[in-house]
Amino acid sequence: MLKKVCAVFLVLCCPALLSAGMLVIVAESSPLAQMDRHEVRQLYMDNASRFGGYTVTVLDMPEGSQQRERFYEGATGKSASQLKSYWARMIFTGQGMPPRQVKNARDMVQQVKQNPGAVGYVQESDLQEGLRVLLRLP
């Protein structure tokens, strides 16, 4: 019985456990219609400024956040340290800079809502009206 209570308590307190996958999001008014995992990977690893003929701004969660780790694990299969190594190669050879990092999930939602060209990601529990899901990552 105690175990069941603990399990229910954990599930209630940790919505993250229920929704491990991350959602790739844009504003409802965004012209972007859909994106597959390969395209999301390319968009984030290139910090691309164009996608499907549109100008886009790729937004990232802060380094060290759990959502960021889960997103990259799902989209690219890379761990935080592999990502760090990848961006160090890009930065110190002048081949690119990583995507702009927002402050937190609330900031991510706000910025994506306000910018029709923005692409971001959130966990299921942070999804709000005014946002459209382009892809659900594993």
Next chain:
Amino acid sequence: MTTTTRMLVPAVLLLAPVVQAQSPASLEDMERRLEQLEMQQYEKQNNWSDRLSVNGFMTYGVTRHDVHVRANNGDPIDYIDRTTDEISHRELSRAGIQFNATISDETSATVQVLARGRDDYDAQVQWAYLSHDLSPSVTVRAGRMVLPFFMHTQYNNVGYTYHWATLPGEAYDVVPFDTMEGVDLSWNLNTGPVSHRLNVYGGATDVPSFSLPAPVVYEVSELTGINLTSQWRDWTSWLSYSHAEVTLDLTDLAGPTGLPVAALEAPVSLDEAQTYISSVGLQYDNGAMVLMAERTQLGIEGWFPTKWGGYVSAGYRFGPWMPHVTWGAANAHGVSEAQSEGPVAANFSAANQVRSKSWTLGLRYELEVGVAVKLEAQRFYDMSNDKIMTNGLFTPQGSAPSIEEEEPTVFRLTVDAAF
């Protein structure tokens, strides 16, 4: 909410009755205005932090080898001109910092300064260039840049980016490389699921060398090159070819060698000798397993031997731990052909020959994201055959006895960070 916007809140509230007296504004209107002010303030801060970025990297390392026999002059045997059988805290240690300023949406300026322990931490500018995006996929840069000869050369000082403590010596220390002054153009393109980066460049540089009786400088002009990086899923391939004209005035060696100046003029001195540098490489990284292989080659017209180097490396990540193993080899040919250029050229050719093989066993531990500790041992063998008598990348035979029987091993321990 920032301090400025905090101060703006009471101001807006104080002004509210005045505003209301002129045109009745609802609470919603004022909230909207406040939000706008907050956004403006946020955008200002954002713009500033977007315009300038500072990144850095650092390595602290210790290294030594285990060959205790002495060179003919009584000095310790050295590995790549520097590492000896005594622990060096300086040889591998270095720090770099990079500033990147955005001038406009398309243009930016980058400066990277590197201070190496082996140079007494005298700071040198490795990168200093202006970059301009001609289109979202085409970028042109002009200024000082690290030469893109081989797969890892451009980030060879950023130890955190690779699993070894140092890049494989057979490929990366056989050809001296550093920076050039010039222009490059990069084009990012996709062909189906494969993404490519095509880079072409042109410029000039000087390469100092210490393999002859006194330091000499190879003047490298008309330097042009092309390289292609292609990525498909977990695979990355690398192809590069560079061409240059090399001028090498050896008449200054008359003093140190005691030879008459006439004996050191052309064809011993090189005058715009046609030179090529090429490399082909492949990488696989699925997140757990890492495989890498590369072959590099340098050829200079005249008495200079044609040198090639290469390695095959494999590693596997177990959480933060990554054991890895690497086999490397380097060789040279064309030394006997140099006889036709005369005995002096033949001697200089022999002084530039290389032959070496090695096994490297290493362990990388990810202390935290951005900091790695690496430990490795590299054992050298097969440095001579019936045609070539060398000590590999150690003090050459002629200046030292053969060291192959000593089973030479180089040990390295580094802590690498990127931030």
